[in-house]
Amino acid sequence: MSNRYVAIMAGGIGSRFWPKSRTDYPKQFLDILNTGKTLIQSTFVRYNQIVPAENIFVVTSEEYRNIVAQQLPDLPAENIVTEPFRKNTAPCIAYIAFKIQKKDPEAIMIAAPSDNLILEDIAFNETVENALKFVESVNALVTLGIKPRNPNTGYGYIQHDPIEAAPGVFKVKTFTEKPNLELAKVFVKSGDFLWNSGIFTWKVKNIIAAFEKYLPEIHEVFAAYQGQFNTPEEAKVIGDIYAQCSNISIDFGIMEKASNVYVIPASFTWSDLGTWKSAYENMSKDYFDNAVVGQDVMVYDTHNCMVHVPEGKLVVLQGLEDFIVVDTDDVLLICRKDQEQEIKNYVADVKRNKDEKYL
Numbered sequence: 001m002s003n004r005y006v007a008i009m010a011g012g013i014g015s016r017f018w019p020k021s022r023t024d025y026p027k028q029f030l031d032i033l034n035t036g037k038t039l040i041q042s043t044f045v046r047y048n049q050i051v052p053a054e055n056i057f058v059v060t061s062e063e064y065r066n067i068v069a070q071q072l073p074d075l076p077a078e079n080i081v082t083e084p085f086r087k088n089t090a091p092c093i094a095y096i097a098f099k100i101q102k103k104d105p106e107a108i109m110i111a112a113p114s115d116n117l118i119l120e121d122i123a124f125n126e127t128v129e130n131a132l133k134f135v136e137s138v139n140a141l142v143t144l145g146i147k148p149r150n151p152n153t154g155y156g157y158i159q160h161d162p163i164e165a166a167p168g169v170f171k172v173k174t175f176t177e178k179p180n181l182e183l184a185k186v187f188v189k190s191g192d193f194l195w196n197s198g199i200f201t202w203k204v205k206n207i208i209a210a211f212e213k214y215l216p217e218i219h220e221v222f223a224a225y226q227g228q229f230n231t232p233e234e235a236k237v238i239g240d241i242y243a244q245c246s247n248i249s250i251d252f253g254i255m256e257k258a259s260n261v262y263v264i265p266a267s268f269t270w271s272d273l274g275t276w277k278s279a280y281e282n283m284s285k286d287y288f289d290n291a292v293v294g295q296d297v298m299v300y301d302t303h304n305c306m307v308h309v310p311e312g313k314l315v316v317l318q319g320l321e322d323f324i325v326v327d328t329d330d331v332l333l334i335c336r337k338d339q340e341q342e343i344k345n346y347v348a349d350v351k352r353n354k355d356e357k358y359l
Contacts, residue, residue: 002055003107004132005204006047007096010040010060010068010114011083016275016340018347019331020308023359028114029067032279032308034293039115039273044072046118047110050128057081057100058114059092084239090253091218091245094211095238097204098222102229107204108132111250116197117282119269127168127266131201134169134262141210141255142169142201145194145263146270151184154274156196156251159187160263172261175251194265196251198272207254215253218245276324277340280306306337331358 014027021027028040035042040058047056053074060068062082069080081096093111100107110128118124131142145158156177160170175196179187187193211219221244225237255261271278283291283306290299294309300318309315309327317325324340326333335343350358 003104004051004055004110005100005104005107006051006056006110006112007093007100008040008043008047008056008058008112008114009089009092010058010064011086011092012115014115015347016343017279018343019328019333019358020326023356024063025067026064027273029064029071032273033117033283038071039117040068041071043112043114043116044075046121046124047112048074049121049125050110054079057096059083059096061086084242087242087245087247089250090211090215090248091242093200093207093250094215094218094222094245095241097207097211098226099229099234101204101208102226105205108135109202109204109207111200113198113272115273116199117269117271117273120267123266123268127264127268128201130168131264134166134264135202135206138166138262139206140202140260140262141207141258142262142264143172143255144197144199144201144266146197146266148188148193148195151181151188152195153178153181153184155272157184157187157193158196158263159193160265162192165262169262169264172255172263175256177251194263195270197266197270198251200250200255206260210254210258210260214257215246215248218248218253221245275340276306276308276326276343277337280324280337304337 010028012026013023014021017027020030029038031038054076056075057079058068058075059081065080065082069077083092100109127144134140135142156175157179158172159174160172165171221241225241228234228237271282273279280291285291288303290302290305290307292307294307294315295311296314297307297309298316302317302320304322305320306324322337324335324337347359
């Protein structure tokens with residue numbers, strides 16, 4: 001339908017995929033899984049099955065505008081929306097919501113990350129269609145929930161009512177951001193918690209009303225400039241707008257507070273591909289359970305490793321088990337898989353003690 005729009009959020013820097021993901025070329029623009037498509041290309045293709053290209057917007061940093069244009073040639077140039085600086089997902093969603101509302105006051109919008117892995121396209125399309133139809137007739141903010149496969153502490157969890165509010169749709173009771181391991185185990189065992197996918201659906205006017213109620217300072221500054229959106233003046237004022245916005249996520253700012261939040265449990269395979277371990281889990285493996293990207297990698301007595309190296313470089317590995325090995329032109333990372341949460345700390349140390357060219 002012509003009033004359906006998609007906003008792909010693509011401004012992050014993907015520091016947990018360092019050193020492959022760099023500040024000037026982050027993970028959403030990389031073929032992390034060696035599929036032949038970058039993550040943002042796969043995301044665009046997925047949503048282009050649901051809405052036409054002219055109804056898809058990519059919200060990203062100004063420094064990535066040309067990369068988006070190069071990787072998504074079917075996306076209209078004016079649909080690349082650039083933020084002057086990163087302020088988390090709430091200002092990002094407010095920005096694109098105000099732009100779309102001015103274009104189409106009755107618009108329905110999907111807001112989605114650029115770097116999810118989603119398999120089973122038919123199941124995905126059916127789930128999204130259910131969400132779109134529900135928000136057409138109900139003042140609702142809908143998120144897609146994923147049945148937990150393990151007590152993952154890197155995801156937010158959603159608890160929902162046991163009784164359907166509509167076929168396949170449940171009222172949300174609580175959100176919990178990234179619980180500790182013991183609490184995550186309790187959530188998974190209970191059976192009434194889902195992972196928060198970060199894929200949202202709503203009528204644009206309803207999410208803007210939620211900003212007015214729960215994040216009034218962000219709503220006020222965007223509303224003050226709404227006459228300039230979709231005009232040449234927009235580029236001149238957006239810096240002033242963002243300078244006045246707090247750095248806050250849509251989950252914390254609105255979804256955890258609003259009373260009209262619903263979740264649709266999804267049946268498709270999903271990963272937010274936030275870490276090298278999550279990439280490893282979703283890649284094909286050799287006989288020794290090594291996930292290898294690189295044509296000239298030779299392994300001996302090496303098991304359960306994630307190996308990502310450049311084409312044209314011969315890499316020989318011996319005696320490794322449960323390691324991440326990532327090589328680029330100027331950085332080599334060798335790290336135990338069970339210590340990968342330390343990568344962000346390594347990046348911080350590099351920033352403090354070495355040249356920023358390595359970031």
